Amino acid sequence: MSEQEEGPEIENQLLPLDAWHRARGGRMVPFAGYEMPVQYEGIMAEHLWVRENAGLFDVSHMGQLYLSGEGLDAALEALIPADVKSLKLNAQKYSLLLADNGGILDDLMFTRWEDGLYMVVNGAVKYDDITHLLDHLPDDITINHMADQALLALQGPKAVDALSRLVPGVEALVFMTGGRFTWRHQSIWISRSGYTGEDGFEISIPAEDVTDFVDALCAEPEVKPIGLGARDSLRLEADLPLYGHDLDPETTPIMAALNFAVASKRRREEANFPGAARILMERESGAITRRVGLVIDGRQPVREGAAVVDRDGSEVGKITSGGFAPSLGAPIAMAYVPLAMAEIGTVIQIAQRGKVHIGTVTAMPFIPHRYVRGAK
Amino acid sequence: MSRYFTEDHEWIDVDGDVGTVGISEYAQGQLGDIVFVDVPEDGKELTKGDEAAVVESVKAASDVYSPASGTVVESNGELTETPGLVNEDPEGDGWFYKITLSDPSELESLMDETAYAAFVAKL
Numbered sequence: 001m002s003e004q005e006e007g008p009e010i011e012n013q014l015l016p017l018d019a020w021h022r023a024r025g026g027r028m029v030p031f032a033g034y035e036m037p038v039q040y041e042g043i044m045a046e047h048l049w050v051r052e053n054a055g056l057f058d059v060s061h062m063g064q065l066y067l068s069g070e071g072l073d074a075a076l077e078a079l080i081p082a083d084v085k086s087l088k089l090n091a092q093k094y095s096l097l098l099a100d101n102g103g104i105l106d107d108l109m110f111t112r113w114e115d116g117l118y119m120v121v122n123g124a125v126k127y128d129d130i131t132h133l134l135d136h137l138p139d140d141i142t143i144n145h146m147a148d149q150a151l152l153a154l155q156g157p158k159a160v161d162a163l164s165r166l167v168p169g170v171e172a173l174v175f176m177t178g179g180r181f182t183w184r185h186q187s188i189w190i191s192r193s194g195y196t197g198e199d200g201f202e203i204s205i206p207a208e209d210v211t212d213f214v215d216a217l218c219a220e221p222e223v224k225p226i227g228l229g230a231r232d233s234l235r236l237e238a239d240l241p242l243y244g245h246d247l248d249p250e251t252t253p254i255m256a257a258l259n260f261a262v263a264s265k266r267r268r269e270e271a272n273f274p275g276a277a278r279i280l281m282e283r284e285s286g287a288i289t290r291r292v293g294l295v296i297d298g299r300q301p302v303r304e305g306a307a308v309v310d311r312d313g314s315e316v317g318k319i320t321s322g323g324f325a326p327s328l329g330a331p332i333a334m335a336y337v338p339l340a341m342a343e344i345g346t347v348i349q350i351a352q353r354g355k356v357h358i359g360t361v362t363a364m365p366f367i368p369h370r371y372v373r374g375a376k
Numbered sequence: 377m378s379r380y381f382t383e384d385h386e387w388i389d390v391d392g393d394v395g396t397v398g399i400s401e402y403a404q405g406q407l408g409d410i411v412f413v414d415v416p417e418d419g420k421e422l423t424k425g426d427e428a429a430v431v432e433s434v435k436a437a438s439d440v441y442s443p444a445s446g447t448v449v450e451s452n453g454e455l456t457e458t459p460g461l462v463n464e465d466p467e468g469d470g471w472f473y474k475i476t477l478s479d480p481s482e483l484e485s486l487m488d489e490t491a492y493a494a495f496v497a498k499l
Contacts, residue, residue: 044409324411
């Protein structure tokens with residue numbers, strides 16, 4: 001027997017909570033240059049726990065950056081397609097770091113703080129992102145890599161019950177807003193956001209305090225620690241693409257079906273973000289390929305890298321994420337397919353290890369989002 | 377009846393010239409929740425080391441290699457409907473297939489239960 005998904009052996013860094021994960025029975029695996037817990041009691045049980053209760057994820061491998069300086073909004077708008085200038089204090093936005101040709105270098109979240117912008121980027125590419133920002137932002141802009149901060153995500157319908165007992169006031173936040181709170185005299189940043197499709201929070205806390213904090217959180221009856229395995233299946237069900245898998249420099253926001261990332265009328269009219277001409281043209285007439293969601297016939301999952309094939313068996317697309325959806329009890333996947341095959345209801349063929357599987361293009365998210373939104 | 381193990385965590389129970397094949401308790405624990413098992417068809421000829429079956433967990437697919445050469449005489453059809461049997465009882469009801477051994481001397485290179493337990497303890 002052999003696992004088909006194995007990474008190269010490299011020396012990995014340890015998370016601030018490394019010992020805590022091991023003591024809790026977390027099975028540690030290499031991911032994004034760190035040793036990270038892939039599961040505790042089992043992916044299926046952990047996944048379903050998050051959908052019904054509250055799961056605690058350690059996402060301290062992600063890059064937390066603080067950008068400040070004169071002219072920051074305009075400078076950042078030169079690198080991402082979002083409307084930075086209209087972002088209100090404590091409001092958060094999803095956006096994409098774009099290459100000159102409109103390809104996606106990373107996806108990210110950023111938030112307006114009093115004197116600058118707080119940004120969370122993917123762990124696997126955080127040093128590339130920092131280099132890109134340093135190379136492209138004017139010298140007036142300072143980038144602080146907040147490497148001493150841990151980052152947690154508490155996700156699930158009961159996250160608000162558990163967290164508000166520790167940190168009163170968080171219940172007043174709505175999706176994609178945040179605030180500064182105090183826990184045991186320590187200042188922590190909390191936003192109502194996450195990457196599972198559930199209501200929940202992301203918490204930035206000094207690494208030296210994080211062990212006490214997670215002990216306190218996990219003492220709440222709704223909360224269990226959850227591994228990377230369930231994080232992957234949750235985000236897949238929620239139509240949330242994963243950088244390095246569903247997004248990469250070969251894909252544009254329109255190919256990735258992230259049209260909302262270019263939703264600002266002003267930014268489109270100014271057309272001054274990287275790759276604007278290409279992206280705006282694709283937005284009008286459709287990109288050649290598009291990311292779609294698939295429900296797979298039968299019980300056998302199709303995996304990343306499997307080929308989408310036409311009737312002659314020629315490869316016309318690729319699976320970029322695939323697995324078994326615990327909430328649905330069926331295999332699902334994300335794939336890039338030619339635009340003509342991207343219509344909902346289209347039946348497509350996937351070749352994997354000598355077998356042909358049948359998938360149907362399906363509306364995403366597979367599981368409805370349960371974000372707590374504010375009044376418009 | 378004797379039970380042998382491979383370094384790839386397959387087991388084979390030998391009764392006369394028929395072997396029953398599955399994956400070990402250790403292997404199912406490593407794989408986690410098993411959601412699909414692809415077992416070989418009756419009559420399939422396998423050489424020791426051939427890819428005989430595929431086990432899919434929520435996260436990953438793994439090949440199962442035949443611990444011995446021979447012809448598949450029966451596969452465990454229950455695994456189609458209930459792949460979780462491999463998690464619940466990997467070394468019993470969660471067996472994969474039965475095979476008539478074409479070369480029983482191949483078993484000599486496998487580990488017995490004691491040797492396998494020592495092997496796993498070092499992993």
